[in-house]
Amino acid sequence: MRIKATIEYDGSAFCGWQAQEGLRTIEGELEAALQEITGQNIVVFGSGRTDAGVSAKNQVAHFDFDKELPPTKIAYAMNMYLPPEIRVKKTERVCNDFHARYDVKSKTYCYKMYASSIESPLRDATHLQVWPNLDFDAMIECTKHFVGTHDFKAFCQENPQLSTTVRIITQCEMTKIDDEITITGSGFLHNMVRIICGTILKVGQRKLDKDSIPDIIASRDRARAGQTLPAKGLTLDHVDYE
Amino acid sequence: MRIKATIEYDGSAFCGWQAQEGLRTIEGELEAALQEITGQNIVVFGSGRTDAGVSAKNQVAHFDFDKELPPTKIAYAMNMYLPPEIRVKKTERVCNDFHARYDVKSKTYCYKMYASSIESPLRDATHLQVWPNLDFDAMIECTKHFVGTHDFKAFCQENPQLSTTVRIITQCEMTKIDDEITITGSGFLHNMVRIICGTILKVGQRKLDKDSIPDIIASRDRARAGQTLPAKGLTLDHVDYE
Numbered sequence: 017m018r019i020k021a022t023i024e025y026d027g028s029a030f031c032g033w034q035a036q037e038g039l040r041t042i043e044g045e046l047e048a049a050l051q052e053i054t055g056q057n058i059v060v061f062g063s064g065r066t067d068a069g070v071s072a073k074n075q076v077a078h079f080d081f082d083k084e085l086p087p088t089k090i091a092y093a094m095n096m097y098l099p100p101e102i103r104v105k106k107t108e109r110v111c112n113d114f115h116a117r118y119d120v121k122s123k124t125y126c127y128k129m130y131a132s133s134i135e136s137p138l139r140d141a142t143h144l145q146v147w148p149n150l151d152f153d154a155m156i157e158c159t160k161h162f163v164g165t166h167d168f169k170a171f172c173q174e175n176p177q178l179s180t181t182v183r184i185i186t187q188c189e190m191t192k193i194d195d196e197i198t199i200t201g202s203g204f205l206h207n208m209v210r211i212i213c214g215t216i217l218k219v220g221q222r223k224l225d226k227d228s229i230p231d232i233i234a235s236r237d238r239a240r241a242g243q244t245l246p247a248k249g250l251t252l253d254h255v256d257y258e
Numbered sequence: 259m260r261i262k263a264t265i266e267y268d269g270s271a272f273c274g275w276q277a278q279e280g281l282r283t284i285e286g287e288l289e290a291a292l293q294e295i296t297g298q299n300i301v302v303f304g305s306g307r308t309d310a311g312v313s314a315k316n317q318v319a320h321f322d323f324d325k326e327l328p329p330t331k332i333a334y335a336m337n338m339y340l341p342p343e344i345r346v347k348k349t350e351r352v353c354n355d356f357h358a359r360y361d362v363k364s365k366t367y368c369y370k371m372y373a374s375s376i377e378s379p380l381r382d383a384t385h386l387q388v389w390p391n392l393d394f395d396a397m398i399e400c401t402k403h404f405v406g407t408h409d410f411k412a413f414c415q416e417n418p419q420l421s422t423t424v425r426i427i428t429q430c431e432m433t434k435i436d437d438e439i440t441i442t443g444s445g446f447l448h449n450m451v452r453i454i455c456g457t458i459l460k461v462g463q464r465k466l467d468k469d470s471i472p473d474i475i476a477s478r479d480r481a482r483a484g485q486t487l488p489a490k491g492l493t494l495d496h497v498d499y500e
Binding site: 024025026071073091092095100101102103104105132134135136137138140142251 | 266267268313315333334337342343344345346347374376377378379380382384493
C-alpha cells in the first residue's frame with residue numbers, strides 16, 4: 017500500500033534531504049528506519065529536496081509499504097529508529113497513484129530574520145541576523161510584485177536541465193513583529209525562496225527600489241536580483257496537494 | 259558609574275545564573291568578560307537568579323564600571339569576550355542607587371509547551387511536550403484565579419529563609435495557537451512560575467477542577483498544587499522597574 021508521510025526535521029543536523037553515500041541526510045535516515053522495520057529496501061519520494069541546513073515543519077513524502085501494520089502506526093514505528101532531529105508526524109494510506117513530488121499543488125516556505133546590531137542567542141540557530149536600519153515598509157510593499165505567473169529566471173540558480181523557469185507564486189507576504197521579520201510564500205521552487213528573500217532584503221537596505229522588482233523579473237538576469245540568503249533561516253512550512 | 263545591562267541568553271548551555279566555582283554560569287561569564295575589559299573584579303548583580311536551563315530574552319543586571327568607555331559601548335566590549343550563548347543587548351548609565359534586584363517592580367516570564375503525541379524536533383529544546391487531549395478552555399479560564407495579591411505558599415519550594423510568601427501577580431494569561439501553548443505572567447517569583455504552569459497543566463489534564471485554584475491557594479499546601487515543570491520551557495521575558 018502507498019503511504020503518505022508528514023515529517024518534521026531540524027535541518028541543521030543534516031546534509032540536506034537527498035540520500036548520499038556516507039552523509040547524514042533526511043531521506044537516508046527515513047529509508048534506514050524503513051529498512052529496520054521491514055528488512056526491505058524501500059525508496060522514499062519527497063515532495064522535493066531541501067538543502068543542507070533547511071528545516072521542515074511538514075515535509076511530505078510517499079513510499080510503498082507491504083508489511084502488516086495499520087497505516088497510522090507506521091509513523092510510530094519509524095520514530096523508534098529515527099534520530100531525535102527527525103519525526104514522522106503522521107502516516108496515512110493514499111491512492112496507489114499518489115506521488116509526493118508530481119502531485120504537489122504548492123509549497124509554503126517561511127524565512128525568518130531579526131533586525132539587530134547584536135546577535136540573538138535564542139534565535140541564532142533558526143534566524144538570519146540583519147542590520148536594523150531597514151526600510152520595512154518598502155520590504156512589505158515589494159512582496160506584492162512577486163505574486164503571479166512570472167518567469168523567475170532572475171531568481172534561480174542556472175540549471176540547463178530546467179525546461180522552464182516560469183512559476184506561479186500565489187502568496188508572498190512579509191510580517192514584522194518587534195525586530196522579527198517573517199516572509200512566507202506559496203508556490204516557490206527550490207532556491208527561489210532564498211533569492212527572493214535576499215532581493216526583499218536588498219530593498220530594505222535601500223540598494224534596490226521597491227518598484228524595480230517587475231523590471232528585474234523581466235530582465236531574467238540573476239545578477240540583478242539579491243543574494244541567496246543562508247539556509248538556516250528557511251523552513252518548509254507545508255506542502256499542498258490537489 | 260553604575261551601569262544597567264540588558265542580557266539575552268540560551269539557558270540550556272549554563273548551570274543557571276549564579277556564579278559557582280568550576281561551573282559555567284551566566285553571572286560567571288559576565289564577570290569574566292568585565293575582568294577581561296577592566297582587569298578588575300567587578301561584581302554583577304542580577305534582577306534575580308534563573309535556574310539551570312532557564313533562558314532569558316531581557317534579563318537585567320547592574321554593575322559599577324570605572325574605565326573610560328561610553329556606557330553604550332560597554333555592551334559591545336563585553337560581547338567580544340562572552341560565549342555566543344550570551345549577548346549583552348544594551349548597556350546604559352543609571353543613577354548610582356539603582357539596584358537590579360531591589361528595584362524590580364515586576365518580572366514577566368513565558369512558559370512554552372506544545373500538545374502532541376509525537377515529539378517536535380524544531381521545538382524540543384525550548385518547549386515542553388504535553389499530551390494533546392487537554393481541556394484548553396479550562397486551562398485558559400483557570401489562569402484568572404492566580405491574578406491578585408495572594409499567599410503563594412502552595413506554589414513555591416519550602417524555604418525557611420523566606421519572610422513572606424505573599425506575592426502580587428498582575429497578569430497571568432494563556433494563549434493557544436495551533437498546538438502551541440504559551441503562559442505569560444507578571445510578578446512571579448523564582449520557581450513559582452513553573453509550579454503555577456504545572457498546576458494549569460493539571461487542570462488541562464482534568465486532574466484538577468479549574469475552580470479549585472482559590473482553595474489550593476488558601477490551603478498553602480504545596481502537595482495540592484501541580485508539579486514543577488521542566489526548566490527548558492521557561493524564559494524570563496523582561497523585568498520592569500519603577
